[in-house]
Amino acid sequence: MKKINRSFQQFWQGSSKVVVIALVAGIIGGGAGAFGIQQLNAMNSTVTVGKTTPVKVADTNVKGESAATKAFKKTSGAVVSVINLQKQKSSGLNIFGEGSDESTDSSTTKSSLETASEGSGVIYKKTDNTAYVVTNNHVVEGSNALQVLLSDGTKLTGTLVGTDNITDLAVIKIKADKVSEVAQFANSNEVQAGESVLAIGSPLGSEYATSVTEGIISATKREVAATDESGNSLGKATVMQTDAAINPGNSGGALINLAGQVVGINSMKLASSTSGTSVEGMGFAIPSNIVVNIINQLEKDGKVSRPALGIKMIDLVNVTETDQKEILKLPESVTGGVVVMSVVDNTPAKTLGLKKYDVITKIDDKAVSSSGDLRDILYAHKTGDTVKITYYRDGKVQNGEVKLTATTAKINK
Numbered sequence: 001m002k003k004i005n006r007s008f009q010q011f012w013q014g015s016s017k018v019v020v021i022a023l024v025a026g027i028i029g030g031g032a033g034a035f036g037i038q039q040l041n042a043m044n045s046t047v048t049v050g051k052t053t054p055v056k057v058a059d060t061n062v063k064g065e066s067a068a069t070k071a072f073k074k075t076s077g078a079v080v081s082v083i084n085l086q087k088q089k090s091s092g093l094n095i096f097g098e099g100s101d102e103s104t105d106s107s108t109t110k111s112s113l114e115t116a117s118e119g120s121g122v123i124y125k126k127t128d129n130t131a132y133v134v135t136n137n138h139v140v141e142g143s144n145a146l147q148v149l150l151s152d153g154t155k156l157t158g159t160l161v162g163t164d165n166i167t168d169l170a171v172i173k174i175k176a177d178k179v180s181e182v183a184q185f186a187n188s189n190e191v192q193a194g195e196s197v198l199a200i201g202s203p204l205g206s207e208y209a210t211s212v213t214e215g216i217i218s219a220t221k222r223e224v225a226a227t228d229e230s231g232n233s234l235g236k237a238t239v240m241q242t243d244a245a246i247n248p249g250n251s252g253g254a255l256i257n258l259a260g261q262v263v264g265i266n267s268m269k270l271a272s273s274t275s276g277t278s279v280e281g282m283g284f285a286i287p288s289n290i291v292v293n294i295i296n297q298l299e300k301d302g303k304v305s306r307p308a309l310g311i312k313m314i315d316l317v318n319v320t321e322t323d324q325k326e327i328l329k330l331p332e333s334v335t336g337g338v339v340v341m342s343v344v345d346n347t348p349a350k351t352l353g354l355k356k357y358d359v360i361t362k363i364d365d366k367a368v369s370s371s372g373d374l375r376d377i378l379y380a381h382k383t384g385d386t387v388k389i390t391y392y393r394d395g396k397v398q399n400g401e402v403k404l405t406a407t408t409a410k411i412n413k
Contacts (some may be wrong), residue, residue: 067258071198072212074260077181078123079253081149081206082158082172086116086142113145120253121172121199122150122183122262124295131176134295135252136211136267137163138300140170149206154178162298166306167237167290168226168267171298183254186261188287191240192242193217199244199283201253201265208249215244223372224268224284238372239284240264246283255285263288293379307383307404309354310347313338315361315370328357329395336369337361337392352402361397362390378404 067074105213119139125132133148140146146158149290156178161171171186195217218241226237242255246269264285271279297304316337324330328339340358343349352361360368363377364387381387383406390399 002016011405021133021171022126023311032384038310044329065338068196068198068214071256071260072200075181075183075254075256076200076210077151077263078183079151079200079210080121080123080133081202081209082119082133083115083147083149083206084117084119084143085113085145085147088112088114088116095324114143118205118250119251120266122252122254122265123179123181124183124185124262125299126176126179126182129176131174131179131182132161132172132289132295132299133158134265135170135172135263137165139252140172142313146172148172148174148352149209151181151210154170157187162302162304163218164294164298164304166226166304167286168295169265169286169291169294171295174337182187183256183262184260185259185292186232186259186263186289188220188240188263188289191217191220191257191263191287193219196258197242197244197263198256198258199230199242199246199250199253199285199382200256201246201250201266202247203245203247205249212243215242216281217241218243218282221287221372222284222368224270236371236375237267238287238290238376240287241269242283242285243281244283250283262291265291273338290376290379305383305406307378307385307406308347309349309352309374309378309380309404310344311349311354312342312344313340313360313371313374315339328359328392330392331395332391334359334361336367338371338374340391346405348402352388352400354391355393359392360389361392362388364388367392 055288087299117139120133121139123131123132123133140160140163143160146160148156148158150156156174158172158174161173163170193216196218197215197257199213199215201211202280220240222239222241223236224239240255240263242264244255246271247268251268253266254262257263264287266273266283266285268284270282270284294304316330316335316339319328319339337359340349340354340356340360342356343354360374362368363374364378366373368374368377378387381404383404386401388399388401390397392398
């Protein structure tokens with residue numbers, strides 16, 4: 001009986017009362033007692049023996065950091081969120097209602113600053129107590145105030161230094177005492193198609209700040225139609241194409257190589273073709289060489305003094321072979337260049353004597369195959385520089401030199 005009691009106590013601790021009552025009834029009932037003890041033993045065995053081994057995590061078999069991880073860690077601290085604050089008017093019904101003695105007007109109007117949009121930016125310079133951030137012009141456009149959110153969550157007041165709507169770039173300055181990392185630019189002319197890159201920024205806003213995506217350079221130079229926020233054409237922009245995911249909020253963020261150097265500033269994403277076909281993996285960044293040229297001018301003068309010839313043009317590849325022979329009278333050896341369609345008064349082109357249907361093929365002995373090439377060569381110069389122009393007129397090659405001056409005339413196709 002003592003043995004039975006011990007079993008009963010063990011069973012009471014690990015089993016349900018219903019089974020215990022059945023066991024007691026079996027003992028009282030005589031012949032059923034043996035069955036109850038066997039059931040008890042079986043259940044006790046199940047409770048004590050049926051233990052499982054806990055699942056544990058193992059050490060990762062990936063040893064060391066990948067090149068992408070190293071690059072991200074090197075640069076991510078210099079990537080920030082840029083918050084565009086604008087005045088928002090709001091109307092509220094007078095709390096006392098219409099006809100109240102407290103006010104002769106049933107409504108009140110007030111103005112306050114609210115977040116209008118968010119984008120990204122890159123800290124590229126720190127000097128004394130000031131740090132400089134490059135972002136997109138469309139990120140800061142229309143702002144009444146700016147805030148810069150550092151990667152560690154610190155929020156600082158930003159002051160607009162200058163903007164350039166042609167290249168869609170802007171510079172902001174902030175206090176530098178909280179800034180610990182500054183990004184480095186690489187020569188974008190050395191970037192190759194197929195090269196791995198990372199895009200860092202704040203897709204959909206600061207809630208997802210310092211997000212990183214990976215891809216490759218799809219093309220080093222693409223010409224895409226550029227417009228301002230009002231939809232006005234700004235001509236063609238020369239950009240790098242990448243398939244790294246770029247989403248709203250990534251604008252102004254960094255496109256970096258696997259050495260952690262900035263090769264471009266993310267600017268836009270193509271979501272559909274001109275026919276309306278949806279596309280994926282087509283993002284664009286402003287090449288770092290263009291960025292550096294523009295931000296240096298914005299820092300110094302708050303605006304960009306852009307040398308230009310003062311012409312309207314089209315690419316030679318867009319002219320039919322028949323017109324190339326009959327109107328332009330070009331030799332078959334000339335396959336690239338830009339065709340002058342009109343000349344603006346009081347510009348270098350007018351001084352040089354360029355005319356409609358002249359075909360420019362070189363500047364400073366550098367080949368000009370498209371308007372993008374011409375723009376890149378000119379933008380590498382400063383106003384006041386003298387350049388050599390090689391062009392064809394009526395099938396004959398000619399050369400001339402002209403001094404570049406600043407002009408408000410846009411280079412459009």
